[in-house]
Amino acid sequence: MQADLSPVIAATAQWLTRSFPSPGGALASALCEAQARQAVTVAAWLRYPTAMDAALLELAGPGGSARLDWVTGADADDGVAADAWRTWVDEVVASWAACLLTDPELASRAVAALARGGEHADGLPTEFRRLLDPDEADRGAAALLRHPDLLAPVAGLHHCGLLDRLDPDHTLIA
Structure with a gap:
């Protein structure tokens, strides 16, 4: 069984780069998108590790960007919600990608x-x-995309779930 995560990866990376755009020109935008796409790919592969998981995602759908738009302050009255690609944004994948982008x-x-x-x-x-070893051009291009304070509301949504996925036996010390 082969399932394709590319619609979710593309839409979620697009949501990240639109929400936290590059401050530079075309090259900076491309570098920013490459970093977002790598982070989203890693997050999606972790979230949906098997072909069966990905196939179930195709059937059920990822949920869309509504909550992410609300958390980041995007205004639905500006026609944001009308973009069809937003239905393929996965909130958990976006949150995990935000965690990866802000924590090397x-x-x-x-x-x-x-x-x-x-x-x-x-x-x-x-x-x-x-994603793992950004050079100076990468860091400059993704200054907003990698800013921990700016991404904190998105990263915080599902940070614990990512930690559980990476180490299911970890214990929290209070």
């Missing part, structure tokens, strides 16, 4: 978890350099 250690753990197992990367060359 967590991003490294997530990519390492993918390397240990997962059906999506089987046989595919995977390289997440822009």
